[in-house]
Amino acid sequence: MICISGTPGVGKSTVSRELRNMGYTVLGVHDIPGAGQCFEGEEADVECLAQHAGGLGESAIIEGHYSHLLGCQYVFILYREEDRIRTSLEARGYVAAKIEENLEAQRCDEFFSESLEQLPRGRIFRIRVIEGNPAAAAREIDSTIKALMGNGQP
Numbered sequence: 001m002i003c004i005s006g007t008p009g010v011g012k013s014t015v016s017r018e019l020r021n022m023g024y025t026v027l028g029v030h031d032i033p034g035a036g037q038c039f040e041g042e043e044a045d046v047e048c049l050a051q052h053a054g055g056l057g058e059s060a061i062i063e064g065h066y067s068h069l070l071g072c073q074y075v076f077i078l079y080r081e082e083d084r085i086r087t088s089l090e091a092r093g094y095v096a097a098k099i100e101e102n103l104e105a106q107r108c109d110e111f112f113s114e115s116l117e118q119l120p121r122g123r124i125f126r127i128r129v130i131e132g133n134p135a136a137a138a139r140e141i142d143s144t145i146k147a148l149m150g151n152g153q154p
Contacts, residue, residue, distance in 0.1 A: 001053060002061045002145065005068035005111050006078035007102040009088035011129040011137070015078060016063045018138030029064030032056070046070065059149070068115045074148060075119060076141050077111045080129045 016026040038048035050070045068075045
């Protein structure tokens with residue numbers, strides 16, 4: 001399973017939409033079959049999600065800000081300029097403290113550190129999302145997946 005992770009507001013959904021346009025099947029963590037029982041309000045039971053995601057197969061792509069904890073073979077961590085994340089989260093109604101918490105997670109490279117607890121460094125990739133060009137990030141993910149899987153097909 002391939003996972004796309006990063007803080008809220010970094011562009012995971014937008015980049016995933018670009019990957020879908022390229023022929024990939026990308027599921028949000030909420031779309032994993034059976035995942036509905038893994039959520040209580042805003043809280044997710046990561047172990048429950050990992051159990052359900054485990055049956056999706058190695059070519060499945062899952063996106064979500066905690067997808068890197070679901071037993072992935074490879075993790076793509078997206079990052080973006082802080083002012084763009086802040087603007088995105090403000091537009092979604094996030095409070096200042098929650099925005100700062102998410103910015104700090106990116107500054108501290110929290111997603112990479114957590115991924116290292118699950119995978120060797122060579123299976124974790126950082127991808128910069130450039131404002132106005134999410135397709136570039138999708139192309140970078142696409143070419144990396146193709147190189148890893150040894151084929152030219154999504």
